[in-house]
Amino acid sequence: MVTKQFTGSPEDADLRRADSLAREIFSDVANKWAFLIIEALGERTARFSELRDEVEGISHKMLTQNLRMLERYGLVERTVYPTVPPRVEYTLTEPGHGLRATVDTMCGWTHQYLGDIESARRRFDAGRDE
Amino acid sequence: MVTKQFTGSPEDADLRRADSLAREIFSDVANKWAFLIIEALGERTARFSELRDEVEGISHKMLTQNLRMLERYGLVERTVYPTVPPRVEYTLTEPGHGLRATVDTMCGWTHQYLGDIESARRRFDAGRDE
DNA sequence: CTGAATCCGCGGGGATACTG
């Protein structure tokens, strides 16, 4: 990940710091639930339960967990309306939208190569020799 | 993920199939190890041990596992040279390069928003009220 | 060197119950 080899020089210290932080972000954010949530959010602002319905297969726990993580990194904004029953809305921030572009690209990629991938998989599963 | 609501009509059958396949690919491929491997491969062709050294923190097992998965989907090509000791080289296919574009974008995104993300996280960890 | 297989511990993640 654009990781150059570092010397021992002092000005490399924060480079290394930035790099390790980047890897950390990368490791946390590059997982399917985070991606699916971001994709589900898209332009609109959505409530917790809406997201749960939209992101199919996600559990209550995984949703909160990932939402916290995304909020922590400032990728989604969480707005609480002090009504009863409570109403909480999530929306993408600017960095969040930036990431959404990436996710969208990947969705496009998936559909673009769907055929190739499917046949490749069939070939592989058939045993790649015989 | 571009998932429209389906009716019961017959022509929706393969749409639903394609969609579930897309989700499957998405779920498998959208994980940090796969991304890091793809990023590590980049333009060049690399050997197993090179990848292991390059993708920092990955275990022997995770590397083989992800390489198999990527090979299965036809994203990387595996070439075995029948020498002794054996030499195996991995390289991205065309679909693989397509995905790499996405991963690269995400790397760029990471560095672009590094500052915002870091301060957001600091703010969050400090407790977002007090 | 590549990689399949086995063992196994730990934590991811589901289900449930409980607060506000």
Next chain:
DNA sequence: CAGTATCCCCGCGGATTCAG
């Protein structure tokens, strides 16, 4: 409705060993 906490189990994933 949103969120935390607890329990608990299955499977991810690391370490190691064996084979080609």
